[in-house]
Amino acid sequence: MDEGEWVRRIQEGETRYLTPLIERYYAGIQKYCYYRLRSEEESKDLTQETFYRFCRHIARYSNSGKCRAYLYTIARNLCNDHLRKRVQFPSMEFDEAVTWEAVWQGLSIEEQVEKGQLVDELLHLLPEEQREPVFMRFCLDLTFRDIARITGVNVCMVQYRVKRGLNSLRSHLERSDYVEQASAVHHRNPAELPLVPR
Known part of the structure; x- marks a missing residue:
């Protein structure tokens, strides 16, 4: 039924x-x-x-x-x-x-991942107009059409906001990876630094 x-x-x-x-x-x-x-x-x-x-x-x-x-x-x-x-x-x-x-x-990092804390922190980097549709689409598995009905925004605008939100998150993650890599190189002991050919 x-x-x-x-x-x-x-x-x-x-x-x-x-x-x-x-x-x-x-x-x-x-x-x-x-x-x-x-x-x-x-x-x-x-x-x-x-x-x-x-x-x-x-x-x-x-x-x-x-x-x-x-x-x-x-x-x-x-x-x-x-x-x-x-x-x-x-x-x-x-x-x-x-x-x-x-x-x-x-909580340990594993527990935070399990409980969705890291995802939650990332989502809170977005403005509310992007955060809610991204959450609805990927955490609740709602369709763009359903999100449009719920929020009262047309489907094209929902798709646009989700795409912008994902692009922002991607940029943030790429910047974070770059900062972590640079920090790791900066904090190595001299003995650990790779040899540079002269």
Whole structure:
């Protein structure tokens, strides 16, 4: 049974079909919310709120193969609202930010890679208009068309922003490699330096 049939049956009152729909998209929605909020607890809350709102308005939802995009749109709007409230009350988030930094400092490089920290740090080098579509495309595996639906930007602009973001990341990595190589040569002992023909 496909997703459209699940939605139709849910709309007819067969709520048991909510389970496979939620199971299909829950992890991705929570990953997106966590990316936006940087809080495990808040990301869980907003993920649940996303599905609650979807269910509450299911009667008005007209399924046209866009359920995933619709759920991400709800999640995105909830995250935006939540972040606006954070800006109004910034002092509440200070301890959490400090804790977040402390957690990452205690991890080995392997654990950071495993948990996506290095990817996360790279993404934060980008402006938000590039960061979000790059994250959605490569970390959530959304199509350009879905990203366009979720963000309200046309497909060509999404593709352009993703391409610009990837080019920026590539340039940064190339610069980092160059700096590391130059630094390694500079810090060698004289005995380790290669012999230069005279």
